[in-house]
Amino acid sequence: MKTSLATVSISGTLEQKLQAAARAGFDAVEIFENDFTQYPGTARDVRKMCDDLGLHILAFQPFRDGGGVPAAMHQQSLYRMAKKFEVMHELGTSRLLVCSVVPDFAIDDPELTAAQLHDFAEIAKDAGVSLAYEALAWGKYIADYDDAWEIVKKVAHPNLGIGLDTFHMFSRGCTLDTLEREITPEKIALVQVADAPLMKMEVLQYSRHYRCFPGQGEFPMVDFMRCLKAKGFDDYVSHEIFNDDFRASSPVEKAVDGMRSLIWLDRQSELPVETAAENIIDDVEFVEFAVAGETGEQMVAFLQQLGFSETHQHKSKQVTLMRQGDINLVLNREPQSQAHKHFEDHGVSVCALAFSTPAMKKVMQRAELFRCPRFTNQTGPGELNIPAIRGVGDSLVYFVDRKPVRFFELDFEPIVEPASPAASSPGLSRIDHIGQTVASVDFLSAGFFYKSLFDFSVEASQDLPDLHGLVVSRTAVSPNRKIRIPLNMTTARAASAQRFLDQTRGSGVQQLAFACEDIFAAAAAVPDELRLDIPANYYRDLEARFQLSDELIERLKANHILYDRNDQGEFFHFYTREQNGMFFEVLQRCGNYDRYGEANAFIRLAAQARAASA
Known part of the structure; x- marks a missing residue:
């Protein structure tokens, strides 16, 4: 796959955008007209920058209101297009994206639209330019790619092809039927890919704020790419993304995300349709804390x-x-x-996660493929050199092979008499899930990190009501469901997620959830002052919803334990008070219950808010 990035997709000056695209490994860029217009240099300067960076300029875009307009306006458009060709020649590109007409002056006449586009194609032929005609999803009369294709067929000119943009296609519910049945590769002048969450809203606002990279949303991007490949398409695939969080992010980080998404899209579209996700990691091997000083010992x-x-x-x-x-x-x-550097930057916190893997070589190859920076640790003679990559935020992700020995059997020595023996054991057995809180601008990237690299599924987002605003959560889950990572973010300044980000100065692990076999024994073993207080009104509501026995209600209430139930089973859980911004959850799953007690999230968030303000 030949890769491209429209400069509108990331933040920064034109120079910064081009440098980010090159650093991420893109083959080409589309120059967005606004980026060029505000650039203080010449078109030839832009061309030289791209040449020096090893970037091909794929296209100049967009040319708006192309075809289906009053005659006088069409004559003005012909003049305007000829002037754009002059810029394109200086840039060294020969493709121009032409958009369907949006304003009310558009004329609903396919024959007229085709005739005017033919005029464009004729002057494009003289200039050595190829035009890509794109149906904007909010176009006045040409809004579906099927209709744009009918116009392209009427024009029947070698210098006019169709521009395919997945957002414009799928946001309107278009299928791939026309692409599969009629459109040939030589008539595809430009391919732009953008994913999005499934939403019902005015399509222009949808487009301007909610596009994302392929694999980060819910559009059938892999089906689209499979269709192109089946037809023998081997030209550039280019991102065109409009997203508020992308505009507020580092251009380098978002460019790397974009390259990662195209690599993922390319790989997924090569796999058989029913291919199962691959279990390249098994479980959580360890969680590493950066601790120092008095707060560390606390x-x-x-x-x-x-x-x-x-x-x-x-x-x-x-x-x-x-x-x-x-x-x-x-x-x-x-x-x-x-770890100490992490402590200096973020305080006492989780600085690394370690996953066990039965396929170390494959994991590291996958990390390199998806542009994940390696981290090299200092090791002593005879010690394990545990491979690591940069993870979410400033944290690391280690990979450990449990065979033939566990990591601590080689690098650690048993402490015969612990200096500070633990309290009575609550019988915690394993890590059930790990909650990571990230800035809103990193929310999509964090989920896609786990999806692309480890074949995790990423569940649909949920809104969790905090006293001070909404917390948005979505969970990345390993194929064997042993690793679950809820990812949380908020745009509310006083919500729980933002309080954590403020306290720890960046994204990180806010929650560790431990499984146990007996929730009441676990609660009895944990000092009451550590457990998060739950209001009595919650238990009155619980009794009404589930018709629990008085005895069970009293036991839950006495131990600050929350409860949920569905058709698969029951769920018991309690939370600790926050420590250095983190909190811990103890839970018991009964039957085949596989959720997280989301119905209780508003109770937990309100209790945490009260505790924080106390």
Whole structure:
């Protein structure tokens, strides 16, 4: 696949956009007219910049209101187009995107539209330019690509082809039938791809604010790409994205996201239709905390009250291991380490996640393919060199092969007599899920990181009502469902997610949820002052909704335990108070319950808000 990025898709000056596109590995760019118009240099300067960066200029765009207008306006458009050709020659590009007419002066006459587009194609022929005619989804009379194709067929000119834009196609509910049945590769003048969440709203506002990279939304992008490939299409595929968060983000980071999405789209469209997601990682191997000073030891004491104890000491570093069940929490106090840098930037926090994998080579190849920066750790003689990449925010992701030994059996030594024994054990058995809170501008990127690299599915977004605004959440889940990562963001300044981002100065793990076999025994083992208070009115509502026995209601209420039930089973869970911005959840799944107690989220968020203001 030959890759391209329309400069409108990312933030920054034209120079910054071109540099970001080149750094991400794109083959070409589309120059958006506004970016060029506000650029202080010449078209030849832009061409030289692109040449120096190794970027081909695929197209100049957009040329608006092309075809189906009053005669005098058409004559003005012919003059305007000829002037655009002069700019294009200086830029060194020979493709121009022509959009269907939007304003009320449009004329509903396909024959007239075809005749005027034929005029455009004739002057394009003389100038050596190819025109791509695109149906804007909000066009006055030409809004569907099927109708644009009918016009292109009427024109029947070698210098006019169709421009296919997946947002304009799928936002209006168009199918791929016309593309599959009639459109040949030589008549496809330009392909632009944009995904989006499925929404019902005015299409222009939908387009201007909610487009995203392929794989980040819910449009059938893979089906579209499969269709193109089946027809033998081998030209450029270009992003054209309008998104508020993209405009507020680093152009380099978003360009890398864009390249990652095209790599994903290319790979997915090569796979058989019914291919199952691949389990290239098994489970959470450990969670690493950056700890230092008094606040670090406060977190250690907090974890001890949850039943964890320091069981192992690293052979050469100031790193210890806390264990309970099959939960491994690494405490990194090493002063010369990435963890300490993370502590300096974010305070006591989770600085890394580690996933176990049965396919280490494949994981690392996948990381390289998807442009994930590697991280090299310092290791001593005979110690494991655990591969790592940059993850969400400033955190790392480690990859561990559990065979033939676990990581702590080689690099750590058992602590025979723990200096600070844990409290009575609540019987926590494994990590059920890990909640990461990210800035709104990184929400789509974070989900796609797990989707592209690890074949996680990313569930639809949900709105969780906080006392101070909405928190939006979507969960990335591994194919074997052993790794679940709810991703949360908000645009509300005082909501729980934003309080965490403010306190920790960046994205990170806000929640660790631990599974247990007996929720009431677990609650009894955790000091009451650590547990988040739940209002009594919640239990009155719970009784009314589920008709629970008085005895069970009283047990839940006495232990601040929340409850949910569906057709698959039951769910019991309680939360701790926040510690350094983080909080912990203890849960018990009964039957085949596979959700997260979302119906209780508003209770938890309100309780946390009250605790934060107390």
